[in-house]
Amino acid sequence: MYPFKYHRPTSLEEAASLYNGSDDPVYLSGGMTLIPTMKQRLAAPADVIDLSGIESLTGISVKGDKLTIGAFTTHAAVMASADVRKHIPVLAYLAAQIGDAQVRNRGTIGGSVANSDPSADYPAAIVSLGTTIHCQNRSIDGTEFFKDLFETALEPGEIITSIEFSMPTRAAYRKFPNPASRYAVVGVLVADFGGSIRVGVTGAGPCACRASGMEKVLNDNLKPAAIDAVEVPDAGFNSDLHASAEYRAHLVKVMAKRAVAAMLEG
Amino acid sequence: MSTRLSRRRFIKSVIASGVAASATSGWYSAAQANRPAGTTERLISLNINGRTRRVDVLPQETLASTLRYKLGMTGTKIGCNRGECGACTVLIDDVTHYSCSMLTHSVRGRSVTTVEGLQAADGTLHPIQQAFIDELAPQCGYCTPGQIMAAVALLKDNPKPTRDEVRVGLSGNLCRCGAYDHYLSAVLRASGQST
Amino acid sequence: MSNADTGIGASVKRREDLRFITGEGTYTDDLNQPGQTYAAFVRSPYARARIDAIDVSDALNVDGVIMILTGADMAADGLGDLPCGWMVKQKDGSDMVTAPHPPLATELVNYVGEPYALVIADSRHAARQGAEAVMTDFHELNPVVNLASAAQSEQIHAGIPDNRAYDWELGDKPATEAALAGAAHITRLDLINNRLIPNAMEPRAALGVYEKGTGDYTLYTTSQNPHLERLVLSAFVQVAPEHKLRVVAPDVGGGFGSKIFVYAEETAVIWAAAKVGRPVKWVADRSESFLADAHGRDHVTHVELGLDQSGRFVGLKVQTTANLGAYLSLFGSAVPTYLYGTLLAGQYRTPNIYVEVQGVYTNTSPVDAYRGAGRPEATYVLERVVETAARELGRDPADLRRMNMIQPGDFPYQTPVALVYDIGDYEASLDRALEAIDYQGFPARRIASKDQGKRRGIGFACYIEACGLAPSQLAIQLGAGVGLYESGEIRLNPTGNATVFTGSHSHGQGHETTFAQIVSDKLGIPFDDVEVVHGDTGRVEFGLGTYGSRSLAVGGSALMMAGDKIIAKGRRIAAHLMQASVDDVSFEDGKFLLAASNQSVTIQEVAFAAYVPTSYPEDLEPGLSEKAFYDPKNFTYPAGTHIAEVEIDEATGEVDLVALVAVDDFGEIINPMIVEGQVHGGLAQGVGQALLEHGIYDEQGQLVTGSLMDYCMPRADNLPDFIVDTTITPCTHNPLGAKGCGEAGAIGSTAAVMNAVTDALGVKDLSMPATSEKVWRILKGE
Secondary structure: OOOOEEEOOOOHHHHHHHHHOOOOEEEEOOOOOHHHHHHOOOOOOOEEEEHHHOHHHOOEEEEOOEEEEEOOOEHHHHHHOHHHHHHOHHHHHHHHOOOOHHHHHHOEHHHHHHHOOOOOOHHHHHHHOOOEEEEOOOEEEHHHOEEEOOEEOOOOOOOEEEEEEEOOOEEEEEEEEOOOOOOEEEEEEEEEEOOEEEEEEEOOOOOOEEOHHHHHHHHHOOOHHHHHHOOOOOOOOOOOOOOOHHHHHHHHHHHHHHHHHHHHHO | OHHHHHHHHHHHHHHHHOOOOOOOOOOOOHHHOOOOOOOOOOEEEEEEOOEEEEEEOOOOOEHHHHHHHHOOOOOOOOOOOOOOOOOOEEEEOOEEEEHHHOEHHHHOOOEEEOHHHOOOOOOOOOHHHHHHHHOOOOOOOOOHHHHHHHHHHHHHHOOOOOHHHHHHHOOOOOOOOOOHHHHHHHHHHHOOOOO | OOOOOOOOOOOOOOOOHHHHHOOOOOEHHHOOOOOOEEEEEEEOOOOOEEEEEEEOHHHHOOOOEEEEEEHHHHHHOOOOOOOOOEOOEOOOOOEOOOOOOOOOOOOEEOOOOOEEEEEEEOOHHHHHHHHHHOEEEEEEOOOOOOOOOHHHOOOOOOOOHHHEEEEEEEEOHHHHHHHHHOOOEEEEEEEEEEEEOOOOOOOOEEEEEEEOOOOEEEEEEOOOOHHHHHHHHHHHOOOOOHHHEEEEOOEOOOOOOOOOOOOHHHHHHHHHHHHHOOOEEEEOOHHHHHHHOOEEEEEEEEEEEEEOOOOOEEEEEEEEEEEEEOOOOOOOOOOOOOOOHHHOOOOEOOOOEEEEEEEEEOOOOOEOOOOOOOHHHHHHHHHHHHHHHHHHHOOOHHHHHHHHEOOHHHOOEEOOOOOEEOOOOHHHHHHHHHHHHOHHHHHHHHHHHHHOOEEEEEEEEEEEOOEOOOOHHHHHHOOEOOOOOEEEEEEEOOOOOEEEEEOOOOOOOOHHHHHHHHHHHHHOOOHHHEEEEOOEOOOOOOOOOOOOOOHHHHHHHHHHHHHHHHHHHHHHHHHHHOOOOHHHEEEEOOEEEEOOOOEEEEHHHHHHHHHOOOOOOOOOOOOOEEEEEEOOOOOEOOEEEEEEEEEEEOOOOOEEEEEEEEEEEOEOOOOHHHHHHHHHHHHHHHHHHHHOOOOOEOOOOOEOOOOOOOOOOOOHHHOOOOEEEEEOOOOOOOOOOEOOOOOHHHHHHHHHHHHHHHHHHOOOOOOOOOOHHHHHHHHOOO
């Protein structure tokens, strides 16, 4: 890694002030992506601002019909949380599918979401679970958050502080993992909010999105076979060594059907 | 210039290791810092295997390199150095982490356990270590410390795992020798179950 | 047996493991020297380019950079090229054509990652900064990447038309073609054996030390064969004379072939240590491992198998193009020829076999031995075509194999491709494997899978391998640059314990345990009193190292011979001590016995007498230390049957390996649990090739699978519990009856898995690895 200054602020204000005072700052959350990137010398920030010292960023709480997860909460903590398991079990399931134990112990929900990796798992939940992304000074609707490959609605210097989830009546997530990286080649989350179906897809395109065509069909006929009628065009889908766009489009349907089946089975 | 800095490193490594200077401090040298080291305190205390170690750490240093090249604790191995192979796995506050992908500064105030810290004070091996011997689990031995640390954390979390749970639990640790079968058996043995 | 718990045949716990499980193993990067500097290599970003100019001025200004050395500096110092150790003769009798391979490129770079300069600095960081600051003007040239069209592409090396290093053949071409012409049925297959990247968990590393006062060089490095490393560095590269160069391979974190070869990096490091006057250390990062470790496999093959009406094999013709990469690595020429063509008889009585191999250069990393080395490729060709023939003829694949197998009464069996098999019982392994997989129950399992939207398939591979390459004179006649014996030395110390030296090297195989078992058993000395020393040219006289599953059969046999010499001398000393005739003294369980008088002396007492010769034969030298070089009379021929069963998800194409049985005949077994571990490891790598691993270059010669995120190696949750068993026919020509077990798993399993996948899919072929997308495309009829 190239040399940089390391900072570990204890408040959001301090973090923002450090950020604004630097020519080339970067926030460090779990670091599962950032540290390897810096090691490969693909990033050379002047200042690394480690958010792990800000206590208010960690934790899971339930208020009314919303469950809120602090941005610095690790995947392992989400997976193990009694509140998450009780109110949004699909989220605990999804977190358990991320990477391996070491990744889950280090990676954070905020870091994952802010990075907008096209193959990350969480984004499927963000777009489908009626979420609000809270930052220092504003909140962003989860369906409006992901903009493109590694691009989000966050402004420079903005920090995700927490993510608020609505509680679906029932939901399921199914993922086809990349055999090498364990990232999602395709991941589909299907959620039922009192009869209204939402489908979030990750891995297929440049960033996670809702599958409105599927939602429409499933709202009429909530069965795995209903997905067969949906056209999933592969235009704009990712295509790489591990899966062509065409194959991804196919997997979206397969994972969606499996998620629906799993959801119905409870 | 370089003489002076070498001497400074020499002194600091003496402070850091508590023993005579080791030659292991060349991972980074202060002379190369293009930017000033910044506001971060460099001489920090780390809690490693229950002992407090004072060590001079640059901001960009990872825990794996501090352990290996500053403290001479070479039991923690580096296989890929980017969080993909698991050879560098250590416990931080009892859960596994890739030490190659953590800045050393970020573990201040936390408790780090490496493979060197598993034996009891009287030298008795940790049950996982003993089971690895009994099942002839290691082959070349390079991934072994990481596998052991992953197994220790797994059993803390799940004292009676199934064989498939062990499979998943160790899936963050590559072994090119392909010694997985004996590793799984060793973890089951350490948990008091039949292999 | 002197000791049932620790002798031959006991699963003795490995004495290496205490240090590995406590973090006390000592690998090259764990070693440091006072005043040590750090090297970073400057590597080609292009697959093929001319170097017009190298400007190091900026790099020299990087703080901490001490020296920058280029290929020109190395040439100026008179260092030689990295040699290829096996001269392959072409069809017309001429020598193969070898391109010069300077350790650091000078005028041309020929693969991405080829080193052409190195930067020495005070720290790793500074060395790397310096390497980044080296400015090089390249003139890009069109790279040759595609193996199939390499012969028609631009010429990579001057004087090597068609990019062909050799055109080699083995067997009787007219007879084979005639047999095929008369065959009732011919099965034809076109196969690709995918390129693999070895990826030992420990990256390669080197630490070079030069003592100015004595002129002594010491190189600590990640080597499977330190003596061979020293020989090449002194005799060919001429870094230092052999007697002034010590090579130490301490704990080595896996090799799988990739650490046999002498590479540019350690060559440059030991040379630079003298130039800088300080120790120089280099450790590869994982990217460098991907780019610059020799890769494995990478063949394109057409095969034809002729059968008569009854299903007997009458002829086999194989045409292979083998990718050698940009340069011939140390054994790169031998792997697709003598370790490949000679194995094509397999376990069968095929009377006519002909194979021709074109070895071609491409602008990719050099290709050399990777676990199995040639034998997995041969097994893949033969076992895929045999299975395909069975399907085409509607025959049971096990039955068709069985009727063609060489029978126990046929040994010694001369194959049409040079080898003479000494012994085996192939049906025994096949029967055991059929039972283990429950072959009878397969049809029911297939139906059960079908009901769950899964396609189930079963596949066989009855493999043979040739291990312990031998004998030396024959190998040298065939082009080997060195003999292929092994050394062993046993020193009985005055207090009666033993220090054992072997030229083999252990990097996961457990020699420190197994070899101690052998010597303990042979001499009746307690296991704990036997220490095994290996991996240091300063301590071990000579050796050829560990590869080709040779260590036990060749290195272990050398120790048996040394043990015989110890016993012979011991009898003379014992006879003197017991005032008897040597002829009346026998040796058993660590005691020299005089049957007539019931007298005995222990080997420890004899050792003491040998060093403190108060009462000692007049005509005998003191001391009790003996060494032996064992040169095998023949290869050993491990063989067995691997059977794989897979289930394919029809919706996704995902292949799930649900069962893998391996029944192997390794001859006599010293330590069953170590053998089991070796088999597991081989199977993991064999399965990896079939289902997960592929080294891919793009058209520009850039390695696309250059990290563990893209190159998929098996993890714990990719593999089922293997079912492993053995049958035994002892090797007839070495004192241990042992054949070798290190590679077998990787030799049979790949073909077995692919036969299972193609069985499930009902297709003739599918290129490896059988990724879910490829399988899905087949399922949807493409």
